[in-house]
Amino acid sequence: MNEVVRTATGAIPLARPDVPLGRRSPHSKTRVLVADRNVIIRIGVRAILERTPGVAVVAEATTYDAVLDAVDEHGPDVLVIDLDLGDDTTRGLQLCEEITKRYPHTKIMILASTLSEFVVVDAMRRGVTGYLLKDDVKADELGKAVRTVQDGEVVMGKGIGNLVAHSLGSHRDIGEHVTDRELEVLKLVARGLSNKQIAAGIYITESTVKFHLQNLSRKLGAHRRAELVHKATAAGLL
Amino acid sequence: MNEVVRTATGAIPLARPDVPLGRRSPHSKTRVLVADRNVIIRIGVRAILERTPGVAVVAEATTYDAVLDAVDEHGPDVLVIDLDLGDDTTRGLQLCEEITKRYPHTKIMILASTLSEFVVVDAMRRGVTGYLLKDDVKADELGKAVRTVQDGEVVMGKGIGNLVAHSLGSHRDIGEHVTDRELEVLKLVARGLSNKQIAAGIYITESTVKFHLQNLSRKLGAHRRAELVHKATAAGLL
DNA sequence: AGCGCACCTAGCCATATGGACAGGTAACAG
DNA sequence: CTGTTACCTGTCCATATGGCTAGGTGCGCT
Numbered sequence: 001m002n003e004v005v006r007t008a009t010g011a012i013p014l015a016r017p018d019v020p021l022g023r024r025s026p027h028s029k030t031r032v033l034v035a036d037r038n039v040i041i042r043i044g045v046r047a048i049l050e051r052t053p054g055v056a057v058v059a060e061a062t063t064y065d066a067v068l069d070a071v072d073e074h075g076p077d078v079l080v081i082d083l084d085l086g087d088d089t090t091r092g093l094q095l096c097e098e099i100t101k102r103y104p105h106t107k108i109m110i111l112a113s114t115l116s117e118f119v120v121v122d123a124m125r126r127g128v129t130g131y132l133l134k135d136d137v138k139a140d141e142l143g144k145a146v147r148t149v150q151d152g153e154v155v156m157g158k159g160i161g162n163l164v165a166h167s168l169g170s171h172r173d174i175g176e177h178v179t180d181r182e183l184e185v186l187k188l189v190a191r192g193l194s195n196k197q198i199a200a201g202i203y204i205t206e207s208t209v210k211f212h213l214q215n216l217s218r219k220l221g222a223h224r225r226a227e228l229v230h231k232a233t234a235a236g237l238l
Numbered sequence: 239m240n241e242v243v244r245t246a247t248g249a250i251p252l253a254r255p256d257v258p259l260g261r262r263s264p265h266s267k268t269r270v271l272v273a274d275r276n277v278i279i280r281i282g283v284r285a286i287l288e289r290t291p292g293v294a295v296v297a298e299a300t301t302y303d304a305v306l307d308a309v310d311e312h313g314p315d316v317l318v319i320d321l322d323l324g325d326d327t328t329r330g331l332q333l334c335e336e337i338t339k340r341y342p343h344t345k346i347m348i349l350a351s352t353l354s355e356f357v358v359v360d361a362m363r364r365g366v367t368g369y370l371l372k373d374d375v376k377a378d379e380l381g382k383a384v385r386t387v388q389d390g391e392v393v394m395g396k397g398i399g400n401l402v403a404h405s406l407g408s409h410r411d412i413g414e415h416v417t418d419r420e421l422e423v424l425k426l427v428a429r430g431l432s433n434k435q436i437a438a439g440i441y442i443t444e445s446t447v448k449f450h451l452q453n454l455s456r457k458l459g460a461h462r463r464a465e466l467v468h469k470a471t472a473a474g475l476l
Numbered sequence: 477a478g479c480g481c482a483c484c485t486a487g488c489c490a491t492a493t494g495g496a497c498a499g500g501t502a503a504c505a506g
Numbered sequence: 507c508t509g510t511t512a513c514c515t516g517t518c519c520a521t522a523t524g525g526c527t528a529g530g531t532g533c534g535c536t
Contacts, residue, residue, distance in 0.1 A: 039377045044282025113351075139277045179512060192465025194492060207515050214495075223494075224522090225464040227430025233471050417482060432522060445485050452525075461524075462492090 029056040030150050033076035035067045036060075036111070037085055041134070045080060045111070045142065052143025064095050071103055077150045079108045082134075083119060089236045093122050100127030107149045111137075118235040120160060130155040178219060183237060185212045190229045190238055267294040268388050271314040273305045274298075274349070275323055279372070283318060283349070283380065290381025302333050309341055315388045317346045320372075321357060327474045331360050338365030345387045349375075356473040358398060368393040416457060421475060423450045428467045428476055 034045050034057055046057045058074045061067040064085050071079060079099065083092030096108055109130030110123055120131055130149040136157050145155045188198045199206040222228040232238050272283050272295055284295045296312045299305045302323050309317060317337065321330030334346055347368030348361055358369055368387040374395050383393045426436045437444040460466040470476050
């Protein structure tokens with residue numbers, strides 16, 4: 001039943017055939033691209049998917065650029081990706097947007113390590129159609145989810161749907177963009193610097209530091225810098 | 239709680255033979271127990287190890303209790319484990335200590351998600367002989383590491399060795415135990431409560447809250463509560 | 477009994493912080 | 507031109523925080 005595991009780096013089974021934008025023949029397999037920086041996860045996902053009937057992993061990628069190249073080269077039906085590929089989470093969101101625009105045939109399913117209200121909502125806006133948590137998925141769910149996503153349906157892990165619904169009803173406009181400068185200040189706060197030290201460090205006044213922190217606090221719904229650091233961490237900003 | 243997960247093929251390779259404390263015959267395989275709450279990781283690690291010559295995965299476990307049962311039942315040569323099995327990291331460390339005491343034949347290799355100076359040093363003290371980061375390992379390293387650990391050698395991922403050395407030379411006595419009360423206060427700090435609110439919440443005075451925070455700050459080497467939250471998160475305390 | 481440890485309390489003081497106000501600039505899109 | 511956005515600055519004030527010293531209790535261990 002197993003023994004399906006191929007070589008680690010994985011020979012690419014097929015040269016890309018004609019990839020029409022419409023639905024493919026029911027007999028052809030769902031072609032999947034797996035993107036994760038972690039080998040163990042890549043191999044694990046590959047092993048799980050390849051024991052799912054009608055699904056085949058055509059390539060793996062470990063960086064944002066590699067994902068783009070691989071999508072372009074293989075035109076997969078589904079991209080299973082952990083957004084945390086570089087040190088810039090925002091980059092992952094942009095990537096999703098770009099792929100849904102340029103390769104509408106390729107559906108995106110996020111396989112995340114952590115649940116971030118921030119990221120989920122943003123991802124949905126950018127055309128992502130699936131969001132699962134690594135720690136939550138059962139082995140068989142993953143295969144099913146991929147096929148469901150390919151059919152254009154939305155798949156969300158338990159609790160995630162509720163989260164999104166709750167967020168949309170929330171008073172604060174979540175998903176509000178965190179600016180570069182704010183992030184810069186935030187990182188220094190996390191390192192325990194005072195407003196004065198931060199100000200001196202990046203050549204702005206203490207007033208401005210406080211200004212950025214006020215905005216950050218509003219965007220993340222925090223009222224103390226300790227909470228700010230906590231929520232920012234949970235949101236994958238640090 | 240959960241049961242021990244058996245092999246997918248369903249065959250339990252061997253009823254446990256006599257397991258002598260000394261080295262086993264060079265022809266017998268290194269018998270591995272994989273413990274991780276995440277299916278993808280378990281399958282990934284299993285796939286990687288099973289393609290390594292001379293290594294066989296005999297069981298999987300997803301909870302602390304299941305690990306203990308499985309070690310007792312299978313007497314594996316190596317336990318590959320992510321300490322983050324429950325919501326109590328400390329429990330994982332205790333588990334390691336117990337296993338090295340009661341089953342000295344079984345070597346322990348930690349396969350962690352995050353690098354925590356705190357945990358690494360503590361783990362070493364309790365007889366753990368390997369520490370790798372999921373995000374760092376190459377596929378072939380994992381197999382090698384398991385065999386190396388079985389031979390009684392210590393394996394540490396890149397950077398981890400330096401970390402340990404640096405820690406030991408550090409002025410602050412790292413690995414100093416964080417008490418229950420401190421942890422309780424810490425969690426409330428992370429949620430953005432003021433000292434006064436925390437005091438009222440757990441029926442102690444503000445002075446005591448500050449006392450606990452002072453001790454925590456010393457133990458984690460932080461000087462501001464934002465930094466405290468940051469480091470505590472990195473140390474897996476939150 | 478003596479010891480260490482977790483836990484709790486008090487007071488003092490300089491400084492940091494949060495929250496509010498009311499502005500300014502530059503770049504860029506419609 | 508007008509509106510939006512990121513970015514920057516200032517002032518005001520109440521409160522929170524960090525750092526310190528100097529105690530107290532109860533518990534388990536030797």
